[in-house]
Amino acid sequence: MSGRPDARQQAAAEALEVRKRMRETEEAILSRAPEHDLVPSLDRIAAVMELMGDPQKAFPVVHLTGTNGKTSTTRMVERILRESGLSTGRFTSPHLHDIRERISLNGKPIPAEKFLAAYADAIPFIELVDARSLAEGGPRMTYFEVLVAVAYAAFADAPVDVAVVEVGMGGAWDATNVADGTVSVVTPVGIDHERFLGSSVEQIATEKSGIIKADAIAVSSEQLPEVLQILRDRAEEVGADLAVEGERFGVLTRELAVGGQQVSVRGLAGDYPDLFLPLHGMHQAHNLATAIAAVEAFLGGGEQRLDPQVLGAALADVTSPGRLEIVRRSPTVMVDAAHNPAGAIALRDALQDSFTFARLVGVIGIFEDKDATGILEALEPVLDHVVVSRTTSPRAMAADRLGALAVEVFGEDRVTVVAELPDALDTAAGLADEGGVAGGVIATGSVFTAAEVRMLLGATET
The missing domain is CATH 3.90.190.20 (Mur ligase, C-terminal domain)
Incomplete structure (x- = not known):
């Protein structure tokens, strides 16, 4: 009995130390250039990844870009894959309350201890690349680049069976793009981040199409004709198979329901009637169709129908905080x-x-x-x-x-x-x-x- 208070005190002291280290680490990351103020390039993050032994190659990736709907679709894809029995990593941005939300393991924000361990693994190489870049007149790695390095290190260490990764901005030069997506997903493309991506949807679509890699399966939501043509051209250029909403998959029916909506979806490999989605809005029904097609593409190359019970169980638990x-x-x-x-x-x-x-x-x-x-x-x-x-x-x-x-x-x-x-x-x-x-x-x-x-x-x- 006498040892128990000491054990509790030690546990409390250790937890306090972890919180202190987490605050110090977050302050160090925040001292870097913010994610909206960057020099577009993959050189710095690629150099860090190479020095770390390319952890982003230790797991397959479902990679998502677009202007709107990325985060909700990412969360749906991850939840379905997890319900299918896979160990998952999920990377999204920005966070709402806690930096650890961006890096999730099996649907939960990464524990502080694991975040700190991944940061400790990455920071010596980050500082080495910082020094090289500064010596050449370039910038230090940004806040976002550091978080990508931490995420990929954490996913490799876990290890995960699959990482579902949302870009921060753009596509081709987004730091997440040092990984090659087995499946690349493009949600609706519109005008945003003009300073970095361009002032026309064609320029923005060209940048975002850069996540489509050789021999991958690309899944696209409904797009403007000029955007779709750019995605088709990119898929043809790299030898990727492009599946487009409205052509190979899509929303069949939709009805309002208490707490959400009832949706029937045509996927790449079959139809899925009467799915309950606890999110509001037609746009979320389209996000769901895109997510289902992406999971079908990952699990069976688009030729294997998902288990309806697994799909239903996953969707009943889907959330998208901060989205209506x-x-x-x-x-x-x-x-x-x-x-x-x-x-x-x-x-x-x-x-x-x-x-x-x-x-x-x-x-x-x-x-x-x-x-x-x-x-x-x-x-x-x-x-x-x-x-x-x-x-x-x-x-x-x-x-x-x-x-x-x-x-x-x-x-x-x-x-x-x-x-x-x-x-x-x-x-x-x-x-x-x-x-x-x-x-x-x-x-x-x-x-x-x-x-x-x-x-x-x-x-x-x-």
Whole structure:
């Protein structure tokens, strides 16, 4: 008995030390250039991978790119593969609350000890490549590049049977692209990150098509004709098989259901009727069709039908935090990470499709480098009022400036500017209550907005 308190104290001390090391490590990573400020190149991450013995080659990869829908589709693919009996790694970005969310093992954020171990494995080589780059007048590795190195080291060490990897930005020069995807997935392509990817969908599609590798199977969601042609050209160039939604797979039927939707899907290898998907919006049904095709491509080359019971069990457990997610009732408060016009249009359509509010109020916070007017115009038809604010992110547009843009779209009577997000949320809830029990709030405009509202309301599970 006398030894038990000492054991508990030792365990508590060790846990405290891990938390301290995790804070110090995260601060060191955050001291690097952020993921939106980079010098496009695979040279640095490729050099680190080579020095580490190319851990990204220790497991097969399902690689996903696109403008919208990447994270939800990634989570669906991983969940189906895990339910199929495989040990999985999942890499997504950005995170909502904890940096470890980006690197998941078997559906759970990587434990702090494993994160620290992978970082310890990678950092000597990262620092060596930093020194070489600085000596040549180049930059240190970025925040995102370091996290990719940590993720691939962790997946190799686990080890995982498959890694499901979402790009950070673009495709060809995205740091994740040092891995060669057995299956490459392209979700809908639109305009975003123009500074790095180009100002036309053709330029952006060309960059994103770079994840399609030789002899891979490529799976594409429905695309604009000009985007689809670029994907076809890339697949032909490298000898990949391209399966396109609407041609070889797609959504057959869809009905609203309590807590989500009932969807029937045609996959590459068969039909899957009456699947319950606990996510809202037609765009999520299309994400599901793409995810099913990707899993079929990985498990059986697109020729082996998935077990319907396994598929059903996986989908019943699918989540996509921060994507049209209800985080509170009375009034209903939802968050969505839409941060470009295409994402805002998908959100608008989902709100019209899946919800009936007597009064819907938006809490809007948008980054300075985003198309704020395009986002506001997309949401205007479904919002009775907007409360404009800003998050704690240094990239956030000032509330007054965003408010002036909102007035141009909504008119002065439908816009309230509240500088602090907690106060903005309270104001929006009060305005929604004017609609009675059928009032609602949607907080959107950036991943940061969704994350901070989630945290304010105590929703931290991911």
